[in-house]
Amino acid sequence: MAIDPTEPVNMVPVNYENWGKLVKSWATGEDYVKNGHKYPVPKTLDEVKQQLKSAHTGLTLPARIQHLQVVVGRSDTLLLRLPPPDLVKASEKRLTTEDYALPAFYNDHYSGQAPTPLPDKAARMKFHAQRIGDYSIANCQ
Amino acid sequence: MTGAAQCPFGAGITGPLPGFRHLFGSPEPNERFAVDGADPRSSREALAVLRRRMRGLATLMNERPEGAAENPGIPSGYTYLLQLMAHDLVSTTMAFWAAEGPAPGVANALGAPLRLRTLYGDGPGACPFAFAPDDARDQYRSRFRFSAVGGDAPKTAAQYRDIGRAATPGVSASRGGRGEALIADSRNDQSALLSQVTGLFQMLHNAVLEMIPAPGTLPAKPLREATAARFALAREAVTLVFRTLLRDDLLPRLLDPAVRNAYAAAGGPLLEPRPEPGMPLEATHGALRFAHAMPRDRYQIGGFTDATLADLLRQSSTRSPNAMPLTAKWILRWSQFFPLPGQPAPNLSMRLGPQHSAMLLGDGLFDPIEEGDPAGLAFRDLMSAGLCGLRSVASLASRVVQAAPQLAARSPMLRDRAAREAALADWLGRDAETSLLTPADVAALAANPPLPFYVLFEAEREADGRHLGILGSLLLAETVHGALARERLASEVAGESLAQALNRACAFWRPGWHFPDPPAVHDMAGLVTWLARRLHLGAADPAFL
Numbered sequence: 001m002a003i004d005p006t007e008p009v010n011m012v013p014v015n016y017e018n019w020g021k022l023v024k025s026w027a028t029g030e031d032y033v034k035n036g037h038k039y040p041v042p043k044t045l046d047e048v049k050q051q052l053k054s055a056h057t058g059l060t061l062p063a064r065i066q067h068l069q070v071v072v073g074r075s076d077t078l079l080l081r082l083p084p085p086d087l088v089k090a091s092e093k094r095l096t097t098e099d100y101a102l103p104a105f106y107n108d109h110y111s112g113q114a115p116t117p118l119p120d121k122a123a124r125m126k127f128h129a130q131r132i133g134d135y136s137i138a139n140c141q
Numbered sequence: 142m143t144g145a146a147q148c149p150f151g152a153g154i155t156g157p158l159p160g161f162r163h164l165f166g167s168p169e170p171n172e173r174f175a176v177d178g179a180d181p182r183s184s185r186e187a188l189a190v191l192r193r194r195m196r197g198l199a200t201l202m203n204e205r206p207e208g209a210a211e212n213p214g215i216p217s218g219y220t221y222l223l224q225l226m227a228h229d230l231v232s233t234t235m236a237f238w239a240a241e242g243p244a245p246g247v248a249n250a251l252g253a254p255l256r257l258r259t260l261y262g263d264g265p266g267a268c269p270f271a272f273a274p275d276d277a278r279d280q281y282r283s284r285f286r287f288s289a290v291g292g293d294a295p296k297t298a299a300q301y302r303d304i305g306r307a308a309t310p311g312v313s314a315s316r317g318g319r320g321e322a323l324i325a326d327s328r329n330d331q332s333a334l335l336s337q338v339t340g341l342f343q344m345l346h347n348a349v350l351e352m353i354p355a356p357g358t359l360p361a362k363p364l365r366e367a368t369a370a371r372f373a374l375a376r377e378a379v380t381l382v383f384r385t386l387l388r389d390d391l392l393p394r395l396l397d398p399a400v401r402n403a404y405a406a407a408g409g410p411l412l413e414p415r416p417e418p419g420m421p422l423e424a425t426h427g428a429l430r431f432a433h434a435m436p437r438d439r440y441q442i443g444g445f446t447d448a449t450l451a452d453l454l455r456q457s458s459t460r461s462p463n464a465m466p467l468t469a470k471w472i473l474r475w476s477q478f479f480p481l482p483g484q485p486a487p488n489l490s491m492r493l494g495p496q497h498s499a500m501l502l503g504d505g506l507f508d509p510i511e512e513g514d515p516a517g518l519a520f521r522d523l524m525s526a527g528l529c530g531l532r533s534v535a536s537l538a539s540r541v542v543q544a545a546p547q548l549a550a551r552s553p554m555l556r557d558r559a560a561r562e563a564a565l566a567d568w569l570g571r572d573a574e575t576s577l578l579t580p581a582d583v584a585a586l587a588a589n590p591p592l593p594f595y596v597l598f599e600a601e602r603e604a605d606g607r608h609l610g611i612l613g614s615l616l617l618a619e620t621v622h623g624a625l626a627r628e629r630l631a632s633e634v635a636g637e638s639l640a641q642a643l644n645r646a647c648a649f650w651r652p653g654w655h656f657p658d659p660p661a662v663h664d665m666a667g668l669v670t671w672l673a674r675r676l677h678l679g680a681a682d683p684a685f686l
Contacts, residue, residue, distance in 0.1 A: 014451060015502045015516055035196065035513040036577050053204060053575050056515050058499040060207065104455055105504040107464075 011065075014058025016105050022055045027072075041070060081136050088132070095124040100131070160231075160249025162419035163532055164412065164616070165540045172536035174527060175589055181527050191527045194586060196513070197576035198569070198594060199520035205496035207438065214607055215394050217488035218478030218665060220435040221338040222391055227432065228259040228328050229383075230624065231425040237525035238510055247529075249420050254624040255387070257380045260342055262325025265372065270323045271305065281368045283350055283375070285343035286323050288466035290683065299681035303466040304330065304340050306458050318463035333442075333456035337473045342379060345660065345668065348675040350375040352656055374650035377632060378643055382660050382668065384625060385639045390664040392621060397604060399551055400614035408635055409626030412544045412619050421620055423537065426529050427592030428616035430522040431609065434597050435490040438498050441477050442488075443683060444470030451503035460505070472683040475669040481686060482666070492606025495568070495597040522593045534561075534595045534612075535588075541615060552603055552611035562587040564602060565595075639663065 013019035021032035025039040033039060037054040045061065045068050052059045073079045099117050118124045173180060181191035232251035240247050251258060262268035265282040272282035286305030289296040305323030322330035329339040353374055356367035393401055403411060410416070439447045448471075458465050476484035491498070501507060501517040509516050510524065532540075535558065542549040542556060554561035565587035569578060578586070590598070599610030609617060629635075632646035640661040647655050658675065662668045669686065672678065678685035 014499050014504075016504050018502070018516070033513075035515070036193075050574060054200070056200070056203060056502055056517075058203075058502040060499075104451065107455070107461060108505050 011059065011062060012103075015056060016103055018055050019052075019057040019059055022051060022057060041072075042068065044068060078137075083132065083136070091128060092125065095128055096121055100124050100127050158247055158249070158419075158422070158529070160252070160419050161422050161425070161529075162417045163530075164416075164421040164423040164537070164619070165532065165544075166417070168530070168532045168536060172532055174531045174533045174591065176527075177585055180530070182530070192511075192514070192524070194578065194582050195520055195523040195527060195591070196515060197578040197582065198586065198591070199515045199517065199523055201569070201572060201576050202495050202497055202519040202594065203499060203502060203515055203517050204575070205434075205438075205491070205494075205498055209494075209496070210492045210606065211437075211489035212435075212492045212607060213489060215435070215490040216479055217334075217435075217437060217440065217490050218338065218475070219391055219394060220432060220490045221332075221334045221478075222386070222665065223395070223432050223435070224331075224335050225259065225329065225338055225342070226255070226387055226391065226621070227425075227429050228326055229257060230254045230429075230620065231420050232259075232326070232328075233425070236521065237426065237528045238521050240528070249425070251420075253628055254420065255384060255621070255628055256630070257342070257376070257383055259326040259329060260324075260339065260346075260379075260383075261376055264376075268325045270307070271325045273305075275368070281365075283368065283372045284347045287340065287343070288319070290472055291464075291466050291468040297682075298676075299678055299685070300469075300683075302337075302340065302472050302683065302685075304336050304343065306465050309462070318458075318461075319465035320458050320462035322458040327459075330457045330459065332454045333467055333471050334440075334453055334473070334478075336457065336467075341475075341669070341672070342383060344672055344676065345382060346375055346379045348672060349378045349656070349660060351675075352658065353651065354654070370650045374646055377630060377646045377650070378656070378660065380630060381632065381639060381642050381646065382662060384630075384633075385663060386665060386668065387621060388625060392618065395608055395614070396618055397551070397608055397611055397614040399548055400611060400618050403545070403548060404618045404622045407622075410619050410623035412541070412615065413623070416623065420624075421616075422529050423532050423592060424616045424620035426522075426525050427531055428596045428609075428613050428620075430518075430526070430593035431493055431596050431600065431613060433501070433518045433522060434493055434495070434497055436498050436500070437488060437491055438500050440488050443472050443474060450498050450500035451506060454500075454503065454506050469683045474684040474686065476686050479665040479669060481670065484686070492601070493597055493604070493609065494601035494606045495594050523591050526591045526593050531592050534590050534592060537592075537612060537616075541612060545615065548611055548615065552599070554599060554603065555611055565590055565598065568598065 018033065022039060024030070024032045026041045031039060033055045035054070037051070039051055039055065042048045042051055045065065048068060049061060071079065071081070118127055170180065175181070176187050176190045176194065179187040181187045230251070231249050231254075234246060234248045234250050237247060262271060265272045269282055271285060273284050273286045275281045275283050287301040288303040288306045289300045290302055306319035307321045307323055308318065309320040322336070324330060324339060330336045350371065353371045356364050356371065359367060396404075436450050439449050440453065442448045442453070455461050456464065456467060456471055475481070477487050480487055497517060497519050507517050507521060510521065514520055538549070538555045538558070538561075549555045554564060566583050569576075569586050570580070570583040573579075596609065596613035596616070599613055600606055600608065603610040608614070630642075632642045632649065634642070634645070638661070640659055643656060643659045643661065660668070660671050662671050673686050
């Protein structure tokens with residue numbers, strides 16, 4: 001299929017907690033979801049889709065996702081998780097006119113307060129860089 | 142110790158449930174929903190089987206695919222009018238899925254259904270927080286409170302569009318935000334959509350009240366009586382409008398046409414002419430749950446083109462106190478929710494079927510009851526239905542075939558048990574990898590499906606999801622038309638128009654006076670158009686129409 005490099009990959013779980021439990025199950029081999037299903041590290045996209053359903057993540061994969069790459073991190077190895085360059089550019093383009101949207105669950109931990117909108121493009125680009133810097137090396141801490 | 146004694150639900154929950162009843166009377170044990178022939182409340186083992194099967198079924202129901210069909214006959218505003226109506230039919234003191242112990246005290250606390258107690262509570266005397274003082278002395282309260290939409294803009298009358306909200310000092314989590322919805326029924330602040338439909342009827346009250354001459358300067362006793370009469374007339378008028386909208390606009394969209402016509406001809410209940418008092422559990426905890434399949438994943442609303450249902454559910458004093466009152470971009474433009482002439486097509490509700498929006502799985506919205514349970518509403522609905530002793534689908538089918546044979550004949554699944562079970566088994570068995578339902582589970586659920594699931598399945602299978610099927614329609618119509626007929630207002634006379642009823646109410650409360658611009662509307666488009674005219678909201682910012 002033709003891939004539009006400016007199309008944002010709308011890969012947003014509805015339930016981040018369940019998605020996080022699924023990732024922790026894959027990472028540790030322990031069952032964090034505990035709903036009767038098995039959650040081995042998936043080997044195919046079909047296995048990913050099935051486990052996303054079984055774990056009630058509400059996360060669906062966009063049609064453009066056609067390959068699976070699983071990288072297992074090690075604490076003695078610097079894992080540079082580089083985002084797709086087309087998506088970085090697509091986000092920058094979007095942030096010229098739109099605010100940065102954080103997942104709503106952050107609000108639940110900050111007194112139901114929605115974040116203050118970023119005032120201008122410069123502030124949004126700064127926050128974008130900080131966020132990318134964070135998730136690229138955070139190692140799921 | 143017996144299994145029954147070990148069951149956390151004990152015998153109490155099988156006893157009387159004040160304010161509730163069963164359709165066609167209290168069912169015999171073999172007429173109730175059961176798991177493998179046993180009441181799921183009778184033992185821990187039966188409860189475990191119920192939980193496992195409802196987990197599997199809810200998992201299947203939580204997976205409505207993106208791109209599922211919309212319902213051209215039911216714009217999205219009706220989803221939330223229906224929710225308001227449900228809140229005016231029943232208020233369960235404790236969810237059945239949460240009730241434990243031998244006598245958990247589950248009851249329906251809402252008496253006098255469909256008289257807008259969900260809006261008014263017990264009036265300004267008992268619910269003063271919902272009403273604004275009439276003057277600086279605060280002797281009386283007659284108008285509903287509103288909050289101006291958030292933001293720094295100057296406050297104009299058109300910006301008082303959110304329900305009343307107050308800060309909750311001393312609650313650290315809200316940090317001075319508006320954590321308290323100042324409305325009679327806090328359930329009506331469950332989403333930005335429901336709170337604004339609630340606000341619409343509050344605006345109607347205030348607009349109607351404005352038309353009724355204020356008492357002026359009077360001695361204390363006549364002032365008290367005149368103020369009370371003015372409020373009572375406004376309340377009666379709003380309640381008349383609400384009931385008319387249910388009868389003439391909402392129900393016709395939801396009911397099977399044959400059922401709709403039968404109830405219109407009967408002018409009241411068909412299945413049970415003289416029922417026991419209370420709300421039938423088969424409606425409140427069975428059929429009415431179909432509304433949970435109607436919400437969209439995303440809405441065009443105010444300043445958003447793709448506000449998610451999860452976003453909208455977070456816009457409340459409980460979930461986002463510091464984001465309250467609603468900001469202008471969350472304020473509804475009613476043409477986006479009801480069909481208004483000359484306006485673009487509104488958001489449409491989703492076709493009825495046994496699948497819910499995945500957005501209901503959102504973090505913190507409807508969390509699992511126990512670890513391993515699915516999040517969302519489907520599991521809660523199914524567990525409550527399994528635990529409140531509902532009459533089974535098979536029992537309802539057989540009763541309906543006797544009580545309304547011509548209507549029952551229109552439903553292949555009602556008249557043919559084998560066909561019903563085969564269709565159900567086909568659906569239930571389609572994705573065992575996800576549901577973990579065994580063939581035995583599928584056979585058991587097909588033979589005895591939970592009523593909330595069956596009503597949606599029937600709507601999808603026999604009405605293409607455009608409206609309820611025959612059984613769902615009968616359960617809804619019997620409950621709502623029954624309540625409307627039994628709980629008639631003093632000014633309502635069968636066969637008379639809304640305009641006549643409004644005149645009758647005026648004659649009682651203010652002899653010789655009539656509304657100069659009566660809200661004689663018969664659909665939601667008429668209501669919002671009337672409000673825009675009366676309240677000068679035609680060019681309001683945020684947009685009203």
